[in-house]
Amino acid sequence: QVQIEESGGGLVQPGGSLRLTCAVSGSIFNVYTMGWYRQAPGKQREFVALINSAGGPNYADSVKGRFTISRDNAKKMVWLQMDDLKPEDTAAYYCHQLPNYWGQGTQVTVSS
Numbered sequence: 001q002v003q004i005e006e007s008g009g010g011l012v013q014p015g016g017s018l019r020l021t022c023a024v025s026g027s028i029f030n031v032y033t034m035g036w037y038r039q040a041p042g043k044q045r046e047f048v049a050l051i052n053s054a055g056g057p058n059y060a061d062s063v064k065g066r067f068t069i070s071r072d073n074a075k076k077m078v079w080l081q082m083d084d085l086k087p088e089d090t091a092a093y094y095c096h097q098l099p100n101y102w103g104q105g106t107q108v109t110v111s112s
Helices: none
Strands: 003-007 010-012 018-025 034-039 046-051 057-059 067-072 077-082 091-097 106-110
Touching: 003 091, 018 034, 018 091, 018 106, 034 067, 034 077, 046 067, 046 077, 057 067
Parallel strands: 010 106
Antiparallel strands: 003 018, 018 077, 034 046, 034 091, 046 057, 067 077, 091 106
C-alpha cells in the first residue's frame, strides 16, 4: 500500500519562501516520476512541477525560476522549494506519484 504524506505548508507573506516535503512509503520509489500539483478554491487541480527517476525536473511556466523540485531516492522523499511566493500561489499542494497515487495535500497561503 503506497502512502504519501505532505508537510511544510503554511501562511507566508508575498516574496517569502516555503519548502514542502513529501514522504512516500510502500513504493519502489526510485522508478517513479514524482510531481507536485496544486488546487486553488474553485479551480481545477494544476501541474506545478515534476521530477523523473533520474532527477530531471520540469516546471509549469507560472513557477519557473521561483520553485525548485528535488528528490532523494534513498529517503523516498521529494521537496518543493518555493521562493518569491505570490498571492496567486495560494492553493492546496499535492504530492503525486505518477500515475496513480496522491497525498492528502498541504495548504499554502500567501497573504500580507
